[in-house]
Amino acid sequence: MRGGSGRSVQSRGSSRRAGRVGMGLELYLDLLSQPCRALYIFARSNNIPFEFKHVELFKDSVLGKKPAAASGAEQPRAGPSNSEGAGKVSLLKKVPALKDGDFTLAECTAILLYLSRKYNTPDHWYPSDIQQRARVDEYLSWHHTNIRANAPKTMWIKVLIPLFTGQPLPSEKLQEVMEGLSTSLKQFEERFLQDKAFIIGSEISLADLVAIVELMQPVGVGCDIFEDRPRLREWRRRVEDAVGKELFFQAHEMILNIKELSNIQIDPQLKEQLAPVLMKMLK
Amino acid sequence: MGNKKLLRWDTGVWVGTAEVCGSRSGIQLRRTCALLSSSSESSPAPPAGVTPSGRCHAPACRAVPMGRWGRAGQGQGQHKTEEFRKVNVLMKVPALKDGSFTLAESIAILLYLVQKFKTPDHWYPADLQKRARVDEYLSWQHTNIQLPQTQLSVLLPLITGQPLPPEKLELATEELNVALKEFEEKFLQDKPFIAGSEVSLADLVALVELMQPVCAGYALFEERPALAAWRSRVEEAVGKELFLEAHQDIMNVKNLTADQFAPELLESFKQHLLKQN
Numbered sequence: 001m002r003g004g005s006g007r008s009v010q011s012r013g014s015s016r017r018a019g020r021v022g023m024g025l026e027l028y029l030d031l032l033s034q035p036c037r038a039l040y041i042f043a044r045s046n047n048i049p050f051e052f053k054h055v056e057l058f059k060d061s062v063l064g065k066k067p068a069a070a071s072g073a074e075q076p077r078a079g080p081s082n083s084e085g086a087g088k089v090s091l092l093k094k095v096p097a098l099k100d101g102d103f104t105l106a107e108c109t110a111i112l113l114y115l116s117r118k119y120n121t122p123d124h125w126y127p128s129d130i131q132q133r134a135r136v137d138e139y140l141s142w143h144h145t146n147i148r149a150n151a152p153k154t155m156w157i158k159v160l161i162p163l164f165t166g167q168p169l170p171s172e173k174l175q176e177v178m179e180g181l182s183t184s185l186k187q188f189e190e191r192f193l194q195d196k197a198f199i200i201g202s203e204i205s206l207a208d209l210v211a212i213v214e215l216m217q218p219v220g221v222g223c224d225i226f227e228d229r230p231r232l233r234e235w236r237r238r239v240e241d242a243v244g245k246e247l248f249f250q251a252h253e254m255i256l257n258i259k260e261l262s263n264i265q266i267d268p269q270l271k272e273q274l275a276p277v278l279m280k281m282l283k
Numbered sequence: 284m285g286n287k288k289l290l291r292w293d294t295g296v297w298v299g300t301a302e303v304c305g306s307r308s309g310i311q312l313r314r315t316c317a318l319l320s321s322s323s324e325s326s327p328a329p330p331a332g333v334t335p336s337g338r339c340h341a342p343a344c345r346a347v348p349m350g351r352w353g354r355a356g357q358g359q360g361q362h363k364t365e366e367f368r369k370v371n372v373l374m375k376v377p378a379l380k381d382g383s384f385t386l387a388e389s390i391a392i393l394l395y396l397v398q399k400f401k402t403p404d405h406w407y408p409a410d411l412q413k414r415a416r417v418d419e420y421l422s423w424q425h426t427n428i429q430l431p432q433t434q435l436s437v438l439l440p441l442i443t444g445q446p447l448p449p450e451k452l453e454l455a456t457e458e459l460n461v462a463l464k465e466f467e468e469k470f471l472q473d474k475p476f477i478a479g480s481e482v483s484l485a486d487l488v489a490l491v492e493l494m495q496p497v498c499a500g501y502a503l504f505e506e507r508p509a510l511a512a513w514r515s516r517v518e519e520a521v522g523k524e525l526f527l528e529a530h531q532d533i534m535n536v537k538n539l540t541a542d543q544f545a546p547e548l549l550e551s552f553k554q555h556l557l558k559q560n
Contacts, residue, residue: 069500103412103415105415105416105419106419107418107419107422107423107424108421108422109418109421109422110415110416110418110421110422111415113414113415113418114411114412114414114415114418117411117414118411130395130399131381131395132386133394133395133398134384134391134392134394134395135386136384137388137390137391137394137395138386138387138388138391140391140422141388141389141391141425142387142388144422144425144426144427145425145426145430148426240321
């Protein structure tokens with residue numbers, strides 16, 4: 001089922017800023033982050049004009065320098081890194097963040113809802129029918145403490161922590177996380193998706209979008225959770241079609257090429273500083 | 284079996300909560316609904332969709348004193364359990380049933396009620412930016428307040444039968460401290476309430492959640508005057524008496540003993556909580 005994405009995605013050059021420049025909406029995003037991808041896809045899919053403010057989470061706040069050689073994957077940029085801007089925008093110092101004139105906002109769900117209301121996106125994204133809407137709210141709430149409890153850790157365990165500590169983690173760690181994720185996925189299929197096309201029924205909504213971007217994280221690091229789950233795989237295909245395959249893959253380009261991160265040189269001091277923080281992430 | 288309560292509202296909306304520790308969210312939902320409803324009733328301009336008598340039909344649970352919220356005693360327990368099972372296929376609390384429509388997740392339930400019963404605007408403002416502030420808080424609190432707060436619950440050792448290891452306690456306390464700082468600096472700032480000049484769902488959810496560790500002996504308002512002032516304002520906004528009444532159960536939580544819980548419930552919560560730690 002088509003969402004609000006009837007038109008094809010524009011070429012990369014012009015699609016960076018679809019609309020007014022300099023004034024109006026700014027979205028601070030790093031497409032390595034799941035919630036950022038949800039916002040990016042939602043805004044682009046609905047042709048919401050915004051300025052893409054690229055925040056490189058790892059370059060600006062954490063890692064050292066990137067190698068000069070351009071990677072094969074073109075990364076969306078709107079000029080030099082805007083981490084300072086993002087820092088000022090959001091006291092939470094996180095992505096994603098929205099700036100709309102003087103108004104700043106954090107939290108993916110809040111931003112998605114704000115955009116859907118302000119730009120009057122098609123009803124199916126966040127239905128006006130209160131029971132359908134409740135289903136979206138229900139999923140978004142559950143998502144935080146279930147899918148989002150484990151899916152992100154796959155990246156930390158398989159890529160980032162080894163990158164920082166120089167050693168892989170014991171396999172039990174990943175095993176634990178994958179088991180937790182497995183349980184959540186089972187619940188996702190049985191309770192939320194069931195045998196419907198999308199979470200709330202026959203049309204895509206914010207719930208599906210938030211779910212899919214999260215589940216692409218383990219895929220990016222080599223844990224293909226769709227492999228043995230045909231029903232999920234089918235749902236994924238429908239979501240890709242609904243937002244537009246090109247847009248979907250553009251949003252996921254970075255995470256699907258995450259191995260490039262391992263080429264990055266990291267300052268040894270940074271490594272030391274961050275080790276305890278990273279280990280805490282596993283709890 | 285077990286101390287389950289099914290609340291019946293005039294409108295036929297059932298909200299299931301389980302009067303057990305592990306479902307602190309169930310208890311909190313009930314509290315939040317009670318607080319929400321009190322304000323609805325005292326609203327000077329009745330919202331659209333009210334009954335001919337002019338009263339907001341909603342939260343009839345407000346009119347029902349806490350004591351009458353049918354405690355499912357021995358013998359009745361079985362029947363109530365089956366009904367409850369139908370409401371929520373995963374046997375989770377809290378849960379709502381409205382005709383054939385069932386719903387879980389306390390935030391989703393609150394939003395549903397607010398919209399269905401058209402409570403006063405300030406609870407979930409129509410203004411885009413104010414509403415976004417409420418959404419922002421409701422989203423953030425999942426991982427930042429709820430999670431550490433759960434670990435500090437005095438009920439945890441009660442269920443698991445083991446005291447919380449000191450390093451875990453320390454970690455959870457530290458996380459909560461960081462969260463409280465963020466709450467003050469980012470969400471509250473120098474405003475009277477999270478969304479601005481009026482109390483909203485965000486304040487309600489925040490305070491109800493923070494009362495949990497307070498009642499467990501963690502005096503988090505003591506050295507935080509700004510937070511304490513905000514708390515007073517929220518209590519004021521919903522009515523001090525009702526606020527205290529709604530928190531009676533959790534304030535007396537220390538009187539709870541393990542034998543008050545059905546064994547199978549206890550076991551299931553124990554497994555769940557041990558896994559989280």
